[in-house]
Amino acid sequence: MSFDPALPRGVDAAMRWLTKRFGRAGLAAPALDARLLVLAAAQISHEAMIRDPAHELTQEQISLLEDYAARRLVHEPVSRILATREFRSREFRVCPHVLDPRSDSETLIEAALEGLDPDASWRILDLGTGSGCLLITLLAELPGASGIGVDLCPDALECARGNAVRHAVGLRAGFVCGDWYGALDGKFDLVIANPPYISHGDLAALPPDVIGYDPVLALDGGDDGLDAYRAILSGITDIMKPQARLVMEIGNGQETALITMMRRAGLAETGAYADLAGHIRVLKGKFENN
Numbered sequence: 001m002s003f004d005p006a007l008p009r010g011v012d013a014a015m016r017w018l019t020k021r022f023g024r025a026g027l028a029a030p031a032l033d034a035r036l037l038v039l040a041a042a043q044i045s046h047e048a049m050i051r052d053p054a055h056e057l058t059q060e061q062i063s064l065l066e067d068y069a070a071r072r073l074v075h076e077p078v079s080r081i082l083a084t085r086e087f088r089s090r091e092f093r094v095c096p097h098v099l100d101p102r103s104d105s106e107t108l109i110e111a112a113l114e115g116l117d118p119d120a121s122w123r124i125l126d127l128g129t130g131s132g133c134l135l136i137t138l139l140a141e142l143p144g145a146s147g148i149g150v151d152l153c154p155d156a157l158e159c160a161r162g163n164a165v166r167h168a169v170g171l172r173a174g175f176v177c178g179d180w181y182g183a184l185d186g187k188f189d190l191v192i193a194n195p196p197y198i199s200h201g202d203l204a205a206l207p208p209d210v211i212g213y214d215p216v217l218a219l220d221g222g223d224d225g226l227d228a229y230r231a232i233l234s235g236i237t238d239i240m241k242p243q244a245r246l247v248m249e250i251g252n253g254q255e256t257a258l259i260t261m262m263r264r265a266g267l268a269e270t271g272a273y274a275d276l277a278g279h280i281r282v283l284k285g286k287f288e289n290n
């Protein structure tokens, strides 16, 4: 894609120019996208841009910004272009093999932390860890905890390991390649999971920013979207300590089916948590008799 050579040199003007361009192209958040890309190309902070809106991009930075903008115009998400995503106020590296962490998943963090003593030595298991954003966030907020993140994708685990080191929890986090908890021994106090939950038939209708860039392994939940939950719930009680909690992210409208599946697995639902749009996004459960 070629660019109008009139992309202005001043950061504020470049941002306004790109906002219009992205708006005309129908992107959902043109001003935010333009700001993040201009700041990254210019390598300055938002505060620095406010202080000096006329700050000029070098020719090299203009070329970089043109490249970023061309990629955004074909629906590559800003987080993929910049290989980084903020999740609960922490920066996580993202690679093509991991799901782009979603702000909706912060609901899972809130649900998992609810009622936990932050200083106790919880043992956490994160099923389908991807970038590691869930496990690493919990370890950062629970200084006495340790945990294991499991994923079927070895490249995702490399990304998660790097993020654990970046957030100074590397010594309390282990990462294991496997099919859910099949390769693990021992029991856990807290099991969290954000498995793939889009039904196979709905994949093609996902927005291009999603289906074009998030790995299918992170999205495809089989014919009804519930395959991963079936696999996870089939033996989950064997790896939960008696007082353990299970906290799972779910897709829109899946709560009734999943509460039934949890009950069949011997777990009682203890909480249903809505995301910012008001959809039930997270279910929490425990052993029925505890």
Ligand SMILES: C[S@@+](CC[C@H](N)C(=O)[O-])C[C@H]1O[C@@H](n2cnc3c(N)ncnc32)[C@H](O)[C@@H]1O
Residues within 6 Å of the ligand: 098, 099, 100, 101, 102, 105, 127, 128, 129, 130, 131, 132, 133, 134, 150, 151, 152, 153, 156, 178, 179, 180, 194, 195, 196, 197, 217, 218, 219
């Ligand atoms: C929806 S993504 C969640 C990633 C991350 N936990 C997050 O919330 O951003 C689901 C993850 O499950 C992994 N996965 C899919 N099938 C798996 C399986 N059978 N065993 C282990 N991990 C699996 C995918 O590779 C992907 O990283």
